[in-house]
Amino acid sequence: MPKPDAARTATQPAAKSKDLAGFAVGDAVMHPAHGVGRVTGESTATVGGETLELVHFAFGEGRLLLRVPRAKVSVNGIRRLAGGALIGEALDVLTTTPRGAVRGITWARRAAELQAKLNSGDPRKVAEVLRDLGRNVNNPERSFSERQIFEAALERLAVEIAAVENITRDEAVGKIAQRIPVAPTPVAAAA
Secondary structure: OOOOOOOEEEEEEEOOOOOEEOOOOOEEEEEEEOOOEEEEEEEEEEOOOOEEEEEEEEEEOOEEEEEEEEHHHOOOEHHHHHOHHHHHHHHHHHHOOOOOOOOOOOOHHHHHHHHHHHHOOOOOHHHHHHHHHHOOOOOOOOOOOHHHHHHHHHHHHHHHHHHHOOOHHHHHHHHHHHHOOOOOOOEEEEE
């Protein structure tokens, strides 16, 4: 007879329900850190003697599968895709004046602030990150971490725009590029 283990999880299909924490199977969702995904189903699991109802999400073309307790879906920042008006506001943010680096603030602290905006899941805050870092996009002396944050923000905003407007990711990047530079210009070859 096997010993009961508090850390062991037994997963079994749950009964069909119409409400998966406010979503239905197939709904497109946005996770603040993982981007656009889909609701794929539900199940129950017993963890430490407690039964949890789990909602299943797939992100990144199915490469990342999350099972989130139904009660924790909104706490984890998983939400429906932004509407057209919110995407319009995010695109408008790109045309506003960039916030420069405040004197006396180290890059590490500024990077943490930018990363917090990026992980907020709010497309307007992600657009602020793009706007603020976009002025340095063609600077060859830009730091590696600055480039990483910029590219992550570009990817998150472009993927959400593409999903909301039913266009390709490249077309969404084009919409963003109309407002700010998104890629470094090629360095001219030495003659």
